[in-house]
Amino acid sequence: MGLRIGDTAPNFQIDTTQGKIDFHDWAKGSWVFFFSHPADYTPVCTTEMGRTSQLAPEFAQRNVKPLGLSTDTVEAHQGWISDVNDTQNTVLEFPIVADKEKKVAELYDMIHPGESTTATVRSVFIIDPNQKIRLIMTYPMTVGRNFNEILRVIDALQTTDAQEVACPADWQPGDDVIIRPTVSDEDAKKKFPQGWETLRPYLRVTKLNK
Missing domain, CATH: 3.30.1020.10 (Antioxidant, Horf6; Chain A, domain2)
Known part of the structure; x- marks a missing residue:
């Protein structure tokens, strides 16, 4: 059975572009925008990473930490970030998970065989400071996410919690x-x-x- 709204977000330890993290420790006390992308050095993913970076002040204002993921290596991520920064006019500072073994992708059901057996679809998990999953969205590989909606739903969740x-x-x-x-x-x-x-x-x- 897949993850559902209200479930505790599964913990994991993994390498990222900012070193190894324990997800629960890294996320402690913050909301998390956890999202997967199909592959580095691809066009739609480049725009999404750039947009996430451009919106860093908006996420920070809401106490939200972005965390990206794909099945590429740390080295691939690091090289690609330069392209993201250059083409999207930004400085990407949030970590990207290197899930080469697909362990986290399988844990979070991010691989949909009808799309690809190796690359993740565009999954979105909004996770609250209690590490509960509050929203799940999935976009196909050819369609970029609506970041206005991502910010809107975070605002709505924080409003209804308050x-x-x-x-x-x-x-x-x-x-x-x-x-x-x-x-x-x-x-x-x-x-x-x-x-x-x-x-x-x-x-x-x-x-x-x-």
């Missing part, structure tokens, strides 16, 4: 939120003194507390 709300379709930071059905009207009066609009008994829309 307050007893849910985020509606297409929610963006600053938009109205929904009071969870598990919160009674009595409790909602205390938690949301700004009030709310009742569209249905189960659909109460409010502004976020500042």
Whole structure:
């Protein structure tokens, strides 16, 4: 059975472009954007690595550590990073896992034989500071990730963790939120003194507390 939302992210020890890491120790206290790419020196992957690097301040602001992975070697990663920096106008500073033996890729079900038996698909795992998997997304090899969506869902998860709300379709930071059905009207009066609009008994829309 594959990994599911709510599972503890499996731990591993492995070499990266920044030395060997123990994943749980490395991630401790932070959110993690853990993502795989099919191969070094390939076009879509180059743009994705560059975009992750360009967004470093956005990830840092959200207490998120990016961690890349492919089945290439550390040496291949190191050489490729120069290309990423040059073509994407950035300085890549986050670690990339060298999973030559495919141990982590298999642990996280990143290899889909219908796509490739050796290269990873474009998997995304958002993992919280308690090391719980909060989001899983998978993109095909020919389609790059939507980084606006990755940041949006991290914002949504952090918002819903902080307050007893849910985020509606297409929610963006600053938009109205929904009071969870598990919160009674009595409790909602205390938690949301700004009030709310009742569209249905189960659909109460409010502004976020500042």
